[in-house]
Amino acid sequence: MKIIDLHCDTLYKHIELKTDYSLCCNDGHISEEGLRAGGYMAQCFAIYQPTRITGGDGYSFFIEQCDYFRKFSKECSLIRCAVTGKDIENNYNQGKISAVITVENADFLNNRIERLKEARNRGIRILGLIHNGENCLGFPQSRDKRLDCLPLKDFGKEVIDAINYTDLIADVSHLNYGGFRDVAELSKKPFIATHSGCREVFDHPRNLYDEQIKSIAQSGGVVGVLFYSCFLNGTDSTAAEDIIRHIEHLINVGGEDVAAIGTDFDGMDCEMFISGAGGMQKLAEMLIKKFGYSIAEKICFRNAIRNL
Numbered sequence: 001m002k003i004i005d006l007h008c009d010t011l012y013k014h015i016e017l018k019t020d021y022s023l024c025c026n027d028g029h030i031s032e033e034g035l036r037a038g039g040y041m042a043q044c045f046a047i048y049q050p051t052r053i054t055g056g057d058g059y060s061f062f063i064e065q066c067d068y069f070r071k072f073s074k075e076c077s078l079i080r081c082a083v084t085g086k087d088i089e090n091n092y093n094q095g096k097i098s099a100v101i102t103v104e105n106a107d108f109l110n111n112r113i114e115r116l117k118e119a120r121n122r123g124i125r126i127l128g129l130i131h132n133g134e135n136c137l138g139f140p141q142s143r144d145k146r147l148d149c150l151p152l153k154d155f156g157k158e159v160i161d162a163i164n165y166t167d168l169i170a171d172v173s174h175l176n177y178g179g180f181r182d183v184a185e186l187s188k189k190p191f192i193a194t195h196s197g198c199r200e201v202f203d204h205p206r207n208l209y210d211e212q213i214k215s216i217a218q219s220g221g222v223v224g225v226l227f228y229s230c231f232l233n234g235t236d237s238t239a240a241e242d243i244i245r246h247i248e249h250l251i252n253v254g255g256e257d258v259a260a261i262g263t264d265f266d267g268m269d270c271e272m273f274i275s276g277a278g279g280m281q282k283l284a285e286m287l288i289k290k291f292g293y294s295i296a297e298k299i300c301f302r303n304a305i306r307n308l
């Protein structure tokens, strides 16, 4: 079974460690060997901008990470960069695994709309609007009802409007309730949540309400279910059944075209039923058993590639 994962923090992990940590071989969740063994078609690598880096520094950090990504993905002979679903298919047909660059926290835009175009020119396809802190676009998910209901800022609305006329895709994982509503209202094309879970299954602010799942599904977008136990079940351990429970709920609420995978590999610290990308076929087998082959295909890669 082919696999497409919509979100990991591997790039940031490598940058933070500031060592010669290699993508080809390492002891984290994602390596070239793991992606091969896991049957991957594509892995999305997020450029994550920590909230401590703001203003002009955010922009230079973004450029630095784009350059690092190019270097990092060229190290391994099996991995090739891709931007669109078509690139991913072409790479796959040539026996290559695609690396797709995405953004988590678009604060580097720093109120300058022309930077959207530059992001796209640098190969960004998915733009994660926010992380866990307020930025120039809006506010993150919060247990505080007042904060959670705040709308997107004017610049955030301008970005969503501009995205309608580009081939960028807005990613609403981490975005607050009020911001989500604005994205849903202003988007004229599919938008996605790269790494989220379902509130009805486990009540955590990082997870999506049923109405939000329906709204993403109606737009034609997808939700990548994450593997982090804090959001799946509130313990420090993730079983395959936890992931499957969230996927099943997504399908029941939004239909079989909305479910995808967005692990959050290398961005989480919990026990897991697999040690990383290399074990993904184990999950694929369980998905086939639970939902049948054609729905399992949609979850594992078809729904994701339709959006890319």
Ligand SMILES: [Zn+2]
Pocket (backbone or CB within 6 Å): 104, 173, 174, 195
């Ligand atoms: Zn995240």
